[in-house]
Amino acid sequence: MIQVDNLTKRYGPVTAIQDVSFNVDKGRIVGFLGPNGAGKSTTMKILSCFMPASGGTARVAGYDVFSQSLEVRRRIGYLPENAPLYPDLSVASYLDFVAEIKGVGRAARRGRVADVMERCFVGDMQNRLIGKLSKGYRQRVGLAQALLGDPEVLILDEPTIGLDPRQIAEIRALIRSLAGQHTVILSTHILPEVSMVCDGVIIINRGRIVAQGTESELVQQAFPSARIELRVAGADGDVAGAVAAIPGAVGVQPRPARDGSVGLLVEAARDRDVRPDLVRLVTGKGWALQELHQVGMSLEEVFIRAVAGEPEPQEPVPAAEETR
Amino acid sequence: MRWLPVFKKEMRLYFGSPVAYVVFTFFLLISGWFFSQIFLFYSDASMRSFMQPQFGQNLNVVDNVMRPLFTNMSVVLLFFIPMLTMRLFAEEKKAGTMELLLTYPVRDGEVLAGKYLAALALYLILLGLTLLYPGLVAYFTRVEWGPILSGYLGLILTGAVFLAVGVLISSLTENQIVAGFGTFGVLLVFWVIGWGAEFAGGTLRTVLQYLSIGDHLEGFTRGLVDTKDLVYYLTGVGLALFLTLRSLESKRWRG
Numbered sequence: 001m002i003q004v005d006n007l008t009k010r011y012g013p014v015t016a017i018q019d020v021s022f023n024v025d026k027g028r029i030v031g032f033l034g035p036n037g038a039g040k041s042t043t044m045k046i047l048s049c050f051m052p053a054s055g056g057t058a059r060v061a062g063y064d065v066f067s068q069s070l071e072v073r074r075r076i077g078y079l080p081e082n083a084p085l086y087p088d089l090s091v092a093s094y095l096d097f098v099a100e101i102k103g104v105g106r107a108a109r110r111g112r113v114a115d116v117m118e119r120c121f122v123g124d125m126q127n128r129l130i131g132k133l134s135k136g137y138r139q140r141v142g143l144a145q146a147l148l149g150d151p152e153v154l155i156l157d158e159p160t161i162g163l164d165p166r167q168i169a170e171i172r173a174l175i176r177s178l179a180g181q182h183t184v185i186l187s188t189h190i191l192p193e194v195s196m197v198c199d200g201v202i203i204i205n206r207g208r209i210v211a212q213g214t215e216s217e218l219v220q221q222a223f224p225s226a227r228i229e230l231r232v233a234g235a236d237g238d239v240a241g242a243v244a245a246i247p248g249a250v251g252v253q254p255r256p257a258r259d260g261s262v263g264l265l266v267e268a269a270r271d272r273d274v275r276p277d278l279v280r281l282v283t284g285k286g287w288a289l290q291e292l293h294q295v296g297m298s299l300e301e302v303f304i305r306a307v308a309g310e311p312e313p314q315e316p317v318p319a320a321e322e323t324r
Numbered sequence: 325m326r327w328l329p330v331f332k333k334e335m336r337l338y339f340g341s342p343v344a345y346v347v348f349t350f351f352l353l354i355s356g357w358f359f360s361q362i363f364l365f366y367s368d369a370s371m372r373s374f375m376q377p378q379f380g381q382n383l384n385v386v387d388n389v390m391r392p393l394f395t396n397m398s399v400v401l402l403f404f405i406p407m408l409t410m411r412l413f414a415e416e417k418k419a420g421t422m423e424l425l426l427t428y429p430v431r432d433g434e435v436l437a438g439k440y441l442a443a444l445a446l447y448l449i450l451l452g453l454t455l456l457y458p459g460l461v462a463y464f465t466r467v468e469w470g471p472i473l474s475g476y477l478g479l480i481l482t483g484a485v486f487l488a489v490g491v492l493i494s495s496l497t498e499n500q501i502v503a504g505f506g507t508f509g510v511l512l513v514f515w516v517i518g519w520g521a522e523f524a525g526g527t528l529r530t531v532l533q534y535l536s537i538g539d540h541l542e543g544f545t546r547g548l549v550d551t552k553d554l555v556y557y558l559t560g561v562g563l564a565l566f567l568t569l570r571s572l573e574s575k576r577w578r579g
Contacts, residue, residue, distance in 0.1 A: 084420030
């Protein structure tokens with residue numbers, strides 16, 4: 001549904017994104033993840049036909065965002081960063097304007113506007129001027145206008161920013177419910193959001209894609225072995241040696257001792273769960289088991305590795321070329 | 325045609341905010357002041373013509389009341405029209421709403437048409453309200469409607485050019501003050517440029533006279549609809565709107 005090939009965008013000498021390529025299949029929800037200034041919004045502005053790329057191509061629903069912009073715009077709903085809206089219009093009249101401009105017929109308009117207001121929980125404020133609304137309401141009005149016209153593709157730039165925890169949960173549920181009929185690409189820097197809402201993840205850092213796939217794929221790539229933290233008390237003898245002898249254990253690293261207990265970080269093959277073996281070993285030896293848990297398998301760890309593991313930015317070569 | 329939703333939105337914004345009311349109030353206040361002063365002067369002059377009949381020979385209510393009123397109103401418009409147009413694009417760019425507007429399935433020309441026609445409609449309403457003045461004159465005396473109508477046509481065309489220039493300059497900046505002041509400056513230049521004709525000779529004189537906005541209004545206020553003047557106004561509107569469209573479209577490839 002969305003095909004992006006070697007997309008590059010330069011603002012003068014500054015390269016915002018470089019050779020970004022990805023695909024999003026129909027009906028999937030993909031999270032665009034990256035630190036601030038990584039190029040998430042730039043990519044979304046190009047996909048929504050707001051600005052042209054400096055290089056590469058992007059196609060939405062089979063249409064090129066540059067040469068067939070109008071066709072693309074008929075099929076997208078876009079929520080820009082910070083949801084820019086007209087402060088002097090009421091919620092209902094603003095949404096009526098959006099519905100009309102998106103070509104919703106006069107007869108259906110009232111019903112459609114009422115429908116998106118209900119889905120985005122802004123119905124109780126429909127006669128209020130947008131300028132008088134709180135940030136959370138404005139954000140949801142922004143989402144409502146993106147949903148109008150029932151677009152095939154939704155491009156949402158930080159849809160849950162500025163919402164309170166309950167609203168965040170409601171909006172995530174709403175986005176989740178769009179999967180299947182709609183293809184959604186959303187950007188965020190809230191990691192749990194991606195786990196909760198998205199089918200796939202694209203991690204972008206300093207304008208380049210550093211990882212993409214489903215969450216479990218990314219976790220497996222980043223951590224080929226499972227890591228288990230073990231802590232036992234009352235141990236005599238070589239705990240580390242005994243643990244390393246367990247089949248499946250790949251590596252053992254000591255952890256700082258605490259109150260006479262021994263801590264170990266055990267790395268084990270992913271296809272074999274060594275935890276039962278560990279328990280048997282500890283109880284068999286008569287030691288006291290204090291802690292046993294698997295660590296470092298979250299998307300957060302993947303993200304931090306992907307973003308921190310990037311080499312330092314090379315001196316921007318294009319800049320030198322351009323000043324010539 | 326997708327210009328209609330944009331047109332309706334702009335009208336809602338004009339009347340939903342104080343802009344329309346403030347401009348209406350002060351324009352009518354000032355033009356009403358001019359009208360009452362000119363009318364009082366005229367009635368004084370016609371009174372005196374009873375004493376000196378030869379003085380009253382050229383006394384004509386259209387020539388002596390409506391003509392100066394049209395000229396005065398056109399000068400007041402020079403100040404007021406930039407206030408109507410300055411927000412049209414600059415505000416949207418500043419607030420970021422332009423980003424949404426340009427990603428809706430509308431052509432740039434439709435956005436422009438909606439905005440320009442909204443400003444033009446607001447201006448026509450404003451002019452419509454000033455019909456009170458010729459109405460009052462007609463209540464007291466017999467008037468020839470022909471020159472009054474051509475005078476209004478002249479004002480409509482002058483306003484149409486002013487608005488088009490205002491829309492163009494608003495599309496070039498995201499700062500409303502720059503848009504408003506820039507429009508005023510450009511219009512003022514085209515207003516005073518004709519004054520230079522007096523001391524210029526030959527072709528330059530013709531060119532300066534032709535460019536001057538005020539000189540083209542002159543004929544209309546006398547009841548003269550000249551194709552030369554019509555062409556001037558319509559090319560002015562066309563050129564300014566064409567350049568606005570180019571400036572909007574450049575957003576799509578310039579980045």
